[in-house]
Amino acid sequence: AKEIHLLHYPDGVPTTEDFAARDSVLPNPLDGEVLIENIWMSVDPYMRGRMTKRKSYIPPFELNAPLEGHAIGRVIQSRDPRFAEGSLVTSMTGWRSHALLERDYLHPIPDMPDIPPEKFLGVLGMPGMTAWVGLNRIANCKAGDTVFVSAAAGAVGSVVCQLAKAKGCRVIGSTGDRDKAKWLRTELNVDAVINYRDTDDLSGSLGEVAPQGIDVYYENVGGAHLEAALDHINTGGRIAVCGMISHYNDKSPQPGPRNLFRLTTQRAKMEGFIVSDHWGSYPDFVREGADLVRSGQLKSRETVIEGLENAPEAFIDLFKGKNTGKMLVKLAD
Numbered sequence: 001a002k003e004i005h006l007l008h009y010p011d012g013v014p015t016t017e018d019f020a021a022r023d024s025v026l027p028n029p030l031d032g033e034v035l036i037e038n039i040w041m042s043v044d045p046y047m048r049g050r051m052t053k054r055k056s057y058i059p060p061f062e063l064n065a066p067l068e069g070h071a072i073g074r075v076i077q078s079r080d081p082r083f084a085e086g087s088l089v090t091s092m093t094g095w096r097s098h099a100l101l102e103r104d105y106l107h108p109i110p111d112m113p114d115i116p117p118e119k120f121l122g123v124l125g126m127p128g129m130t131a132w133v134g135l136n137r138i139a140n141c142k143a144g145d146t147v148f149v150s151a152a153a154g155a156v157g158s159v160v161c162q163l164a165k166a167k168g169c170r171v172i173g174s175t176g177d178r179d180k181a182k183w184l185r186t187e188l189n190v191d192a193v194i195n196y197r198d199t200d201d202l203s204g205s206l207g208e209v210a211p212q213g214i215d216v217y218y219e220n221v222g223g224a225h226l227e228a229a230l231d232h233i234n235t236g237g238r239i240a241v242c243g244m245i246s247h248y249n250d251k252s253p254q255p256g257p258r259n260l261f262r263l264t265t266q267r268a269k270m271e272g273f274i275v276s277d278h279w280g281s282y283p284d285f286v287r288e289g290a291d292l293v294r295s296g297q298l299k300s301r302e303t304v305i306e307g308l309e310n311a312p313e314a315f316i317d318l319f320k321g322k323n324t325g326k327m328l329v330k331l332a333d
């Protein structure tokens with residue numbers, strides 16, 4: 001068996017030297033235990049926050065121990081009658097080929113055989129749920145709103161765009177890549193797309209495509225994106241602060257938005273959230289999301305990197321924008 005360890009907390013942008021692949025011994029399950037072989041694992045931007053030694057909503061990763069994250073595995077030996085050998089389960093034991101678990105740490109994947117299992121790490125997994133919670137519960141998005149979404153072609157952003165379209169909103173997405181911009185416009189039916197690398201005036205570009213202002217900003221990026229959104233937020237506007245990926249590799253805190261006072265003049269609201277606080281509603285989200293997937297209103301893509309040893313590179317590539325939709329690592333068939 002193999003696992004990926006973190007050797008030291010990265011200084012700035014992570015590099016492959018911060019990680020190492022280590023061999024491990026395949027354990028035998030005792031009564032009540034289940035041995036799984038992971039077939040898919042997720043790499044996510046939030047993991048960067050756990051690679052920093054500071055207090056947060058979730059503790060830092062331990063050094064010289066396997067990293068953790070969402071994964072889908074197959075049960076290969078079971079000493080718990082509730083988990084049949086061959087069945088697929090989700091767990092938090094990503095970054096390793098095998099894991100020995102008790103049932104509290106395992107969940108059967110939703111019983112939807114028409115949907116490929118890896119979708120439960122992306123569009124119908126944590127990122128999709130994040131999109132749903134942020135848009136519905138934090139931004140209180142409703143039909144007729146103009147919604148601006150940053151990192152719009154990513155795992156969370158691409159779901160936000162489509163959920164908002166399905167509600168009857170006008171959607172503006174931003175991305176740093178031409179092919180992703182095309183995907184957003186032609187396949188996801190996003191009304192307008194800004195390529196932030198093609199403009200030196202993001203706020204001006206947003207103003208051009210949103211002459212009536214924006215009602216909702218779904219924040220994934222921070223920095224100039226947040227300032228642009230504040231410049232154009234309408235009276236009573238809502239900003240759901242999901243993440244700020246442009247800051248995750250900062251070596252020291254950067255200055256905040258210069259126009260935060262716009263919240264006051266516009267009587268606007270800005271609220272952060274963590275998806276795990278809403279996990280009790282996951283079954284509701286999966287039911288609704290799966291219906292939209294089946295009806296073709298919720299499309300998804302995955303960027304797949306093969307092999308556990310390439311997981312660190314897949315993770316680092318998130319900060320270079322190499323993924324369209326969900327970034328996944330495939331470990332086995």
Ligand code: NDP
Pocket residue numbers: 044045046126127130151152153154155156157174175176177180220221241242243244245246247273274275276318319320321322323324325326327
């Ligand atoms: P994505 O699939 O969106 O991948 C990250 C994308 O961010 C890249 O593809 C890239 O897209 C963009 N990006 C990377 N670096 C920068 C930068 N410096 N400036 C602008 N854009 C950048 O990741 P997720 O969908 O998994 O996550 C999206 C956001 O949601 C993150 O901020 C994440 O932390 C947050 N999140 C929050 C959760 C919560 O509970 N609050 C839960 C899950 C995610 P491009 O090529 O377009 O630049």
